[in-house]
Amino acid sequence: MLKLSKLSAAIAFVVVGASALAGEVEVLHWWTSGGEAKSVSELKKIMQSKGHTWKDFAVAGGGGDNAMTVLKSRVVAGNPPAAAQIKGPALQEWASEGVLANLDATAKAENWDSLLPKAIADGMKYKGNYIAVPVNVHRVNWLWANAAVLKKSGVAGMPKTWTEFFAATDKIKKAGFIPVATGGNAWNDLTNFEPVALGVGGVKFYNDAFVKLDPKALNSDAMKKSLETFRKLKGYTDAGAVGRDWNIATAMVIQEKAGFQLMGDWAKGEFVAAGKVPGKDFLCAAAPGNAGTYTFNVDSFAMFKLKDAAAQKAQADLAVAIMGPEFQEVFNLNKGSIPVRLNMNMDKFDECAKLSAKEFVDTAKSGGLVPSVSQDMALKPAATGALKDVVSQFWNDDKMTPETAMKNMVKAATTK
Ligand code: GAL
Numbered sequence: 001m002l003k004l005s006k007l008s009a010a011i012a013f014v015v016v017g018a019s020a021l022a023g024e025v026e027v028l029h030w031w032t033s034g035g036e037a038k039s040v041s042e043l044k045k046i047m048q049s050k051g052h053t054w055k056d057f058a059v060a061g062g063g064g065d066n067a068m069t070v071l072k073s074r075v076v077a078g079n080p081p082a083a084a085q086i087k088g089p090a091l092q093e094w095a096s097e098g099v100l101a102n103l104d105a106t107a108k109a110e111n112w113d114s115l116l117p118k119a120i121a122d123g124m125k126y127k128g129n130y131i132a133v134p135v136n137v138h139r140v141n142w143l144w145a146n147a148a149v150l151k152k153s154g155v156a157g158m159p160k161t162w163t164e165f166f167a168a169t170d171k172i173k174k175a176g177f178i179p180v181a182t183g184g185n186a187w188n189d190l191t192n193f194e195p196v197a198l199g200v201g202g203v204k205f206y207n208d209a210f211v212k213l214d215p216k217a218l219n220s221d222a223m224k225k226s227l228e229t230f231r232k233l234k235g236y237t238d239a240g241a242v243g244r245d246w247n248i249a250t251a252m253v254i255q256e257k258a259g260f261q262l263m264g265d266w267a268k269g270e271f272v273a274a275g276k277v278p279g280k281d282f283l284c285a286a287a288p289g290n291a292g293t294y295t296f297n298v299d300s301f302a303m304f305k306l307k308d309a310a311a312q313k314a315q316a317d318l319a320v321a322i323m324g325p326e327f328q329e330v331f332n333l334n335k336g337s338i339p340v341r342l343n344m345n346m347d348k349f350d351e352c353a354k355l356s357a358k359e360f361v362d363t364a365k366s367g368g369l370v371p372s373v374s375q376d377m378a379l380k381p382a383a384t385g386a387l388k389d390v391v392s393q394f395w396n397d398d399k400m401t402p403e404t405a406m407k408n409m410v411k412a413a414t415t416k
Pocket of ligand 1: 030031036061062063064138266297298299375
């Protein structure tokens with residue numbers, strides 16, 4: 001009898017203890033497309049299984065520009081979410097405001113330093129302390145194609161150069177399809193321009209222009225040629241692109257309306273969510289001229305300082321879940337990216353993901369691995385925003401000369 005009552009007291013203690021530390025976690029993100037929503041729901045499931053309450057704070061808009069605007073107003077109002085999708089150099093800016101929580105205790109207990117590539121771990125730290133947890137590695141410089149459209153248009157395989165690409169788009173156009181599906185906003189415009197510039201100008205030019213913001217590279221023959229190629233690309237897109245979301249463009253490729261899309265591998269999340277099979281229904285390849293290079297985009301979550309102990313516990317559990325092997329696998333299978341956690345088993349991943357994983361390692365050794373400027377990996381937010389505006393103005397104004405665009409780029413580079 002005595003034993004039993006001791007046992008129930010112990011059970012009561014555990015139950016009370018658990019519920020006392022079950023907190024709410026409000027998570028800001030912009031993962032609202034089909035593949036993205038499926039991916040983020042896996043995180044919600046894990047958090048709920050730990051007894052926490054998931055409060056979804058989704059702000060639609062590819063690339064997160066809308067989400068960042070909303071986040072700023074919430075933080076200024078003194079009411080930040082528990083966690084927010086923040087990435088690249090923006091992490092350092094937020095940390096310098098003193099609003100982010102220190103995740104070192106979790107990072108140490110979970111061994112993050114040994115589970116992450118050093119360059120990525122460094123990006124998650126501010127003054128040596130972890131302030132964010134990485135989710136994945138996306139490759140941005142991909143070309144996607146509908147296999148049936150290529151076949152019906154007489155295009156033999158994925159084009160390797162821009163010359164081959166435009167020969168293919170001519171054939172696709174003749175066959176009555178839209179050659180290139182694209183979304184229509186400033187983020188998407190820079191996302192399209194990135195592989196064009198890298199493919200046309202090469203790695204050194206890309207780094208000089210978009211990482212170092214060297215005026216000589218921003219105003220150069222390589223940039224002029226990149227802009228001309230970019231304008232040529234526009235000729236193969238449809239008039240309805242204005243204002244379109246990237247995932248609607250992917251749907252046009254999925255539905256055999258369009259041949260190609262230039263997009264990061266979150267597009268693969270859409271193909272997969274639609275039940276399409278890589279290598280059969282759709283094809284992936286490095287964007288034209290981009291072989292041997294890799295523009296990376298690492299998604300991450302920063303945690304905001306919170307006072308409530310249960311909310312802090314929920315935050316810590318969220319960080320643990322994100323880096324956990326279970327989540328890393330299921331999330332990235334749905335998202336189109338590859339795990340950021342090292343030494344993960346890739347057996348369940350498709351050929352595109354395996355290629356991405358291999359080339360991530362290979363290009364890191366060869367020097368072909370570069371931060372994606374369009375996905376906020378290369379520059380501080382203000383400079384990225386200014387560059388986005390210039391590229392978008394050029395895309396939308398057929399009368400603007402490359403010379404004017406280059407002058408504007410040099411100006412944009414000084415934005416602080
Ligand atoms: C990127 C983000 C990706 C993907 C994409 C489209 O900024 O890193 O994970 O979601 O936007 O929404």
